[in-house]
Amino acid sequence: MFDMICAGFAEALQVANLLFVLLGVIAGVIAGAIPGINGPMAIALCIPLSYYMSPVAAIGFLVGLNKGAFFGGSISGILLNTPGTPESAATTWDGHPLALQGKGEKALRMALYASVTGDAFATLVLILVAAPLAAVALYMGPPEVFALICMAMIIIAGLGTKSLIRGLIAAAMGVLVGTIGIEPVSAMPRLTFNIVSLERGISLIPVGIGMLAFSEIIIQLERLIDDKGQAEVLSFSSRPEDRLVSLKEYLRCAGTLLRSSIAGTVVGALPGLGAPVASFFAYDQAVKHSKHPEEFGTGRLEGIAASESANSAVVASSLIPLFTLGIPGNMAAALLIGAFVLHGMTPGPLMFEQNAQFIYAIYGSLIIANLFLLGVGRLGLKLFCKVVRIPPLILYPIIIFTCVMGSYLSQYSTFDVTLMIVFSLLAYFMRKFDYSFICLIIGFILAPIWETSLQQVIIASEQDPYMFFKQPVADILMVLTFLVIGKSMLAARKG
Amino acid sequence: MTQAQRDTISYGTVAVFSSALLLWIIPTWSPEYPGYGVPATLLPNIAAGFMLALSILGLIRTLLHKAASTGSVGRIHWKHLAVFLIPCVLLMPAMSLAGFIPAGIVFMAWIQFVCGQRRWLTMAIVSVVPVVVVYALMRFGLGVPMP
Numbered sequence: 001m002f003d004m005i006c007a008g009f010a011e012a013l014q015v016a017n018l019l020f021v022l023l024g025v026i027a028g029v030i031a032g033a034i035p036g037i038n039g040p041m042a043i044a045l046c047i048p049l050s051y052y053m054s055p056v057a058a059i060g061f062l063v064g065l066n067k068g069a070f071f072g073g074s075i076s077g078i079l080l081n082t083p084g085t086p087e088s089a090a091t092t093w094d095g096h097p098l099a100l101q102g103k104g105e106k107a108l109r110m111a112l113y114a115s116v117t118g119d120a121f122a123t124l125v126l127i128l129v130a131a132p133l134a135a136v137a138l139y140m141g142p143p144e145v146f147a148l149i150c151m152a153m154i155i156i157a158g159l160g161t162k163s164l165i166r167g168l169i170a171a172a173m174g175v176l177v178g179t180i181g182i183e184p185v186s187a188m189p190r191l192t193f194n195i196v197s198l199e200r201g202i203s204l205i206p207v208g209i210g211m212l213a214f215s216e217i218i219i220q221l222e223r224l225i226d227d228k229g230q231a232e233v234l235s236f237s238s239r240p241e242d243r244l245v246s247l248k249e250y251l252r253c254a255g256t257l258l259r260s261s262i263a264g265t266v267v268g269a270l271p272g273l274g275a276p277v278a279s280f281f282a283y284d285q286a287v288k289h290s291k292h293p294e295e296f297g298t299g300r301l302e303g304i305a306a307s308e309s310a311n312s313a314v315v316a317s318s319l320i321p322l323f324t325l326g327i328p329g330n331m332a333a334a335l336l337i338g339a340f341v342l343h344g345m346t347p348g349p350l351m352f353e354q355n356a357q358f359i360y361a362i363y364g365s366l367i368i369a370n371l372f373l374l375g376v377g378r379l380g381l382k383l384f385c386k387v388v389r390i391p392p393l394i395l396y397p398i399i400i401f402t403c404v405m406g407s408y409l410s411q412y413s414t415f416d417v418t419l420m421i422v423f424s425l426l427a428y429f430m431r432k433f434d435y436s437f438i439c440l441i442i443g444f445i446l447a448p449i450w451e452t453s454l455q456q457v458i459i460a461s462e463q464d465p466y467m468f469f470k471q472p473v474a475d476i477l478m479v480l481t482f483l484v485i486g487k488s489m490l491a492a493r494k495g
Numbered sequence: 496m497t498q499a500q501r502d503t504i505s506y507g508t509v510a511v512f513s514s515a516l517l518l519w520i521i522p523t524w525s526p527e528y529p530g531y532g533v534p535a536t537l538l539p540n541i542a543a544g545f546m547l548a549l550s551i552l553g554l555i556r557t558l559l560h561k562a563a564s565t566g567s568v569g570r571i572h573w574k575h576l577a578v579f580l581i582p583c584v585l586l587m588p589a590m591s592l593a594g595f596i597p598a599g600i601v602f603m604a605w606i607q608f609v610c611g612q613r614r615w616l617t618m619a620i621v622s623v624v625p626v627v628v629v630y631a632l633m634r635f636g637l638g639v640p641m642p
Contacts, residue, residue, distance in 0.1 A: 052637055165553045168545065169509055175542040176516070183535040188526030190535050218579055221610060222572055394617065397606040398625050400579070401599065404586055405629055412640055414587040421583050425576070432571050433505040447538070455533045 008360020012368060017057045021365050024061040025372045026380075028068020032088075033076050033387040034395060039069030039315075040331040041216060044208035045402055047339050048409035055343035055358060060365030062339055063315075066332045067119060067369050070275070070312050071377060074111040074304075076388045079104055087275035087311035090283040094296065094303030101299060102237030105381065109245045110301045111308045112377040114257060116370055118309030121261035122268065122316035123366045126323075130352075130359075133324040137349035142456035143468055147477035149450045152271045152327045154481045157439050158488035166435045174443025175450065177202060184448075185455065197415040204338035205410035207444060210423030211437045212331070214403045217396050218428055224392050236382075245301070253305040256286045260306040264313025269320045274330045275311040282310030316366055322347050323359065326449065331438050334445050496570055499557055506553040513546035578609045590642040599626035 011017065024046075031042035042065050050058035073088035078095035091111060098107040140148070157167030176191075181201025183190040192198040237243065260282035267278035286306035287293045296303050318329035319336075326348030328334035340347050345355055352359060377384075407420035427437045461467035468474050496504075521539045528534040582605050589598035603622040612618050633639040 165549050169549050172542040172545040176539055179539045183526055185532040186526045186529045186535055191524045193524060222575055393610050393612045394621050397603055400606055401603055401625055404583055417587050421580055432569055433501055451538045458533050
């Protein structure tokens with residue numbers, strides 16, 4: 001076991017892997033700093049590139065990208081009052097007032113230190129918790145897996161969206177899309193409409209790029225054409241006390257950082273809630289625990305610390321359900337499944353038995369990415385601030401071209417470009433009609449596992465319809481699923 | 496468009512689509528039951544059945560609470576969609592016909608033009624540089640067969 005851990009960490013420390021993690025962090029910070037671009041979008045665009053890397057370098061690169069984007073989101077939030085990512089919205093409440101006082105650099109430094117602290121805490125929890133949880137998960141049979149996926153989809157649809165009905169419709173659509181291709185029992189094409197290219201099924205890459213990146217750019221361009229004004233970037237004070245965060249100031253935020261890191265870790269480990277929920281919840285808790293709650297929103301460092309540490313903790317903790325159960329906790333984790341599959345691995349408890357060294361290499365990459373984020377953030381802070389000044393008129397056409405090329409690159413197929421456009425159109429309408437395309441993507445990813453477990457249950461039980469009632473763990477999970485449905489319906493009625 | 500109109504349209508569309516799936520698309524485009532395991536139609540039928548049931552539930556709720564949901568929602572910009580998506584659909588065939596670089600440059604110039612870019616020098620640089628860089632990176636760096 002110890003050999004495995006050492007070999008895994010040694011693999012993460014190979015020069016090529018280190019460089020890819022560094023590249024991911026830098027690209028992530030730049031992507032996150034641009035308003036309208038977020039971590040999952042950057043991951044969706046970069047998954048085709050990861051095909052050319054080794055598995056450890058690819059996952060390290062994508063994880064670094066996600067970490068970097070979480071911090072990068074705070075740059076435009078603090079300087080422009082336009083959060084680059086939804087989870088950075090709470091950061092702007094205290095970050096932007098500080099920037100208006102000429103303390104933008106101090107606010108950004110606090111955001112960086114809080115991000116690194118939250119991420120380090122969640123990574124530690126991931127390392128300590130994932131392997132024991134996976135050992136327990138190995139005892140789960142097909143009925144439990146089936147019930148667990150039902151529960152995960154209901155939680156994501158119910159808690160992660162505004163409407164349970166629309167969330168579940170989107171998840172069902174995702175399952176339907178996931179069934180296109182060769183049917184596993186008869187090995188015959190299903191729902192392919194005699195299109196040969198559909199027989200291999202629909203790849204996650206055109207779906208991810210179309211729904212996350214392309215449709216987002218189309219919506220951003222709509223706003224750009226309607227409103228041509230661009231926010232002004234603020235200048236920095238040169239006084240050291242306005243630029244730097246002292247140890248005393250950092251320690252004064254220690255309680256907030258710890259509370260928010262715990263909140264972010266717990267929220268991230270639960271499927272469906274995501275970083276924005278963690279960020280707002282942690283900010284709210286910071287206000288409640290403060291001796292001066294009235295000062296929040298005027299430029300308190302604790303406000304930035306709470307929001308940033310909580311949302312960065314989600315990055316590592318969302319890998320807990322992914323590694324232990326094979327269920328993505330959020331969109332970035334869902335896209336990482338695509339990257340794992342691309343490299344011949346299926347996330348889940350068996351990964352700890354079959355690819356233990358790989359898991360420890362990923363842990364190593366997570367730690368290294370965090371250290372790189374600290375270094376890159378400290379050294380390149382002012383440079384990254386310039387990224388927010390790139391005009392969208394230059395940036396968005398380049399992103400559109402990247403979307404088209406990224407879809408083509410996944411399988412060198414022009415059909416994937418068509419699929420990307422179809423899914424971007426679907427996501428555009430889903431956004432306009434207030435449906436969660438995240439539910440669709442997660443339903444799409446979980447459909448094959450769901451179908452396999454359902455088939456195993458039916459075949460093993462010789463078509464006994466009461467099979468589920470004979471499995472206590474599956475029963476508990478189903479009861480929990482109905483409880484979540486009831487809670488969501490109750491919340492909708494109150495709301 | 497009000498919220499009630501939006502919900503009625505969306506639930507109605509989902510109901511019609513899922514009915515079509517259940518009655519026509521799934522039975523027509525699925526393999527026959529081989530006699531063991533689970534029929535190929537089971538999971539698609541469950542998903543489509545859920546969509547139909549939920550959309551009907553949504554329609555009923557919308558009709559019952561019609562007065563409460565009168566707030567306006569964002570409209571769909573059909574022209575905007577067309578000017579961006581049609582060039583994207585045409586890009587790959589155009590690349591096969593005219594070559595990657597010429598088609599890519601024209602595509603980038605068009606996208607910038609419809610975005611509102613009117614500085615010709617910037618437009619030329621942004622049209623040429625990304626296309627040439629992507630081509631060089633993919634063709635010579637990664638050895639990818641380009642369209």
